[in-house]
Amino acid sequence: MYSCYNNLMTIPTSDSPETTIVKDPAQSEAQNRQRTIIIVAVVLLILLVAGIVAAVIGLLQPGAPSERICDIFIIFMALESLLIGAALIVLIVQFASLINLLQNEIRPILDATNETVNHLRGTTEFLGENMVEPVIKVSTYLAGMKRMLELFGVKKK
Numbered sequence: 001m002y003s004c005y006n007n008l009m010t011i012p013t014s015d016s017p018e019t020t021i022v023k024d025p026a027q028s029e030a031q032n033r034q035r036t037i038i039i040v041a042v043v044l045l046i047l048l049v050a051g052i053v054a055a056v057i058g059l060l061q062p063g064a065p066s067e068r069i070c071d072i073f074i075i076f077m078a079l080e081s082l083l084i085g086a087a088l089i090v091l092i093v094q095f096a097s098l099i100n101l102l103q104n105e106i107r108p109i110l111d112a113t114n115e116t117v118n119h120l121r122g123t124t125e126f127l128g129e130n131m132v133e134p135v136i137k138v139s140t141y142l143a144g145m146k147r148m149l150e151l152f153g154v155k156k157k
Helices: 025-059 066-152
Strands: 003-005 008-012 019-023
Touching: 025 066
Parallel strands: none
Antiparallel strands: 003 008, 008 019
16 A cells, blocks of 8 residues: 655555655656756856956956956946846746646636536526425415414414
């Protein structure tokens, strides 16, 4: 018998009565991929900061011409525009993914929910017409007969 708890499966082994805990391989692979991406991003960020620090130190040396400073500033602006462009591309891709999710997954769920609500509305109307109204009518007739018997003195209050 298998049981899941926090994405961990307990699998009984034939050797011993104890259970062995095995991690879900899909989750483990996803976590490894995410760690790799984070490590690569941190390394790239450290290299970028080290490059900027080295450039600033080189520019602060005596005898550095102002043309060099202007050229390096232009290079930094170009790099910044490349980073902004890459961020915009990622944003557009994520936006397209969101639109795809809304159209292909959320809309069918909403349509199914709307259909279910309409079925419930129809069931409620059917039960109201075929079950509740006759019970109310019978109850009304019985109350009227009871009152009539009370008026004629056959039944006491």
